Amino acid sequence: MKFAIIGAGVIGCATAWELLRQGHQVVLIEAREGPGLVTSHANGGQLSYDYVAPLADPGVFRDLPKWLLNPASPLRFRPQIDPRQWCWLAAFLKASNAATAKASTTALLQLSYLSRDTLHAWVNEKPIDFHYKTNGKLIAYRSPHLLEKARKQVEYQATQGSQQRILGREEAVALEPSLAQLGQSLAGCIYTPTEEVGDCYLFTKGLFERVAQHPAGTTLTGAKVLRFKTQEGKVTAAQLENGELIEADHFVLANGLRGHDLLKQQGETVNLYGLKGYSLSIPLPSDSAMPPGSPPPAPSISVTDYERRIVYAKLGDIVRVAAMVDIGDGNAEIRPERIRYLKHEVKNSFPALDVDRAQTWAGERPATPEGRPIISRSRRLDNLWLNLGHGALGFTLACGSAVLLHALISGRPAPIDPAPFKPR
Numbered sequence: 001m002k003f004a005i006i007g008a009g010v011i012g013c014a015t016a017w018e019l020l021r022q023g024h025q026v027v028l029i030e031a032r033e034g035p036g037l038v039t040s041h042a043n044g045g046q047l048s049y050d051y052v053a054p055l056a057d058p059g060v061f062r063d064l065p066k067w068l069l070n071p072a073s074p075l076r077f078r079p080q081i082d083p084r085q086w087c088w089l090a091a092f093l094k095a096s097n098a099a100t101a102k103a104s105t106t107a108l109l110q111l112s113y114l115s116r117d118t119l120h121a122w123v124n125e126k127p128i129d130f131h132y133k134t135n136g137k138l139i140a141y142r143s144p145h146l147l148e149k150a151r152k153q154v155e156y157q158a159t160q161g162s163q164q165r166i167l168g169r170e171e172a173v174a175l176e177p178s179l180a181q182l183g184q185s186l187a188g189c190i191y192t193p194t195e196e197v198g199d200c201y202l203f204t205k206g207l208f209e210r211v212a213q214h215p216a217g218t219t220l221t222g223a224k225v226l227r228f229k230t231q232e233g234k235v236t237a238a239q240l241e242n243g244e245l246i247e248a249d250h251f252v253l254a255n256g257l258r259g260h261d262l263l264k265q266q267g268e269t270v271n272l273y274g275l276k277g278y279s280l281s282i283p284l285p286s287d288s289a290m291p292p293g294s295p296p297p298a299p300s301i302s303v304t305d306y307e308r309r310i311v312y313a314k315l316g317d318i319v320r321v322a323a324m325v326d327i328g329d330g331n332a333e334i335r336p337e338r339i340r341y342l343k344h345e346v347k348n349s350f351p352a353l354d355v356d357r358a359q360t361w362a363g364e365r366p367a368t369p370e371g372r373p374i375i376s377r378s379r380r381l382d383n384l385w386l387n388l389g390h391g392a393l394g395f396t397l398a399c400g401s402a403v404l405l406h407a408l409i410s411g412r413p414a415p416i417d418p419a420p421f422k423p424r
């Protein structure tokens with residue numbers, strides 16, 4: 001069968017590759033001049049299989065005043081006169097209860113473990129050079145109270161198959177000596193040895209090249225899909241900006257936040273909203289530039305500074321620092337005050353990193369209110385499939401989402417329960 005996939009971010013490229021592996025013909029269509037240039041570009045690099053708890057949890061109600069009033073909060077909410085924002089927020093607040101958060105975490109863990117197994121299989125079949133490492137993850141807590149509270153989540157996740165340990169300050173510093181720079185402000189860490197990192201852009205580009213080189217794969221860049229041609233409840237073709245029509249048996253929407261626009265033309269809505277975040281890519285200082293006996297300038301194990309919601313990942317000769325959730329900007333423009341805040345926090349924690357040499361980036365996480373992606377058939381058009389709304393976890397969930405979508409399309413038994421990933 002022939003598939004047209006719209007969008008060559010990490011989700012579209014993973015979907016295209018899975019469909020080719022399953023013997024189909026694929027046309028991968030991307031509006032930009034190359035793959036992975038939008039949200040999949042300079043993200044946090046975390047393959048965070050065990051850290052999938054959604055943003056919507058009961059703690060939201062406690063934190064909301066801080067998000068509204070404190071300009072230096074890692075989460076910011078700027079209210080707009082925009083029905084889409086209010087519709088998303090209403091659903092987000094409705095989902096912020098213990099039962100929904102737990103159900104979402106369970107569904108996301110299943111999808112992330114499927115993703116991990118799939119990614120392992122793909123890179124074992126044929127390596128992709130994307131600074132991929134299983135270096136484990138440390139969630140660093142400054143507050144002993146929050147560390148104690150996290151114990152509950154660790155206990156729950158253990159019932160779902162996750163391997164995590166709570167480490168005190170000394171044990172954490174022994175494992176990751178760069179954390180000595182946090183001094184007494186570090187209370188302890190949760191350590192997950194199985195977590196991985198990689199450069200999402202290089203992974204996306206690697207998959208895109210595989211698709212382009214495959215005899216049954218075609219890639220189109222600089223090719224924006226403007227609308228679908230439909231007949232009798234089916235898509236017959238995707239029309240590009242230059243008027244060209246791309247025909248196929250099935251169509252997959254994997255164009256992130258913009259999926260909303262193409263669906264709306266067909267009278268179908270999905271509740272997606274962009275949660276803006278920022279990253280710094282900081283060159284690592286050479287060992288000779290460091291004073292003898294000083295701790296390493298940056299963590300080798302991935303670190304999440306829990307209270308500041310900042311993640312650190314070593315990717316080749318840079319450290320990628322990603323942070324912040326800004327609700328309500330409506331674009332991916334960089335706000336200088338947010339970058340200043342991020343650089344200040346990094347400098348406080350890891351002073352040897354030269355933040356002035358950092359490359360800065362911002363992207364909009366395509367988020368559903370519940371934090372669960374939509375992996376499903378369209379409600380209106382029989383041969384249109386959705387792989388959208390992966391929020392803060394698109395890199396982590398990409399390979400599993402592709403496998404699940406293929407199972408749904410082919411009518412084979414799904415490897416995990418697909419019900420939580422239906423449009424809501």
Ligand SMILES: Cc1cc2nc3c(=O)[nH]c(=O)nc-3n(C[C@H](O)[C@H](O)[C@H](O)COP(=O)(O)OP(=O)(O)OC[C@H]3O[C@@H](n4cnc5c(N)ncnc54)[C@H](O)[C@@H]3O)c2cc1C
Nearest residue numbers: 007009011031039040044045046225256277393394395396
């Ligand atoms: C600051 C930040 C840090 C993050 N850190 C992590 C992390 O550490 N780990 C993790 O798992 N996730 C992380 N994420 C989330 C992750 O980056 C996203 O979930 C993921 O990139 C979404 O991928 P996507 O393919 O759906 O969207 P995109 O990467 O945005 O791709 C969509 C593509 O569709 C194309 N397109 C749009 N409209 C059309 C059209 N009409 N025709 C043709 N093409 C079109 C776009 O040009 C784009 O290339 C982070 C996100 C941010 C912002």
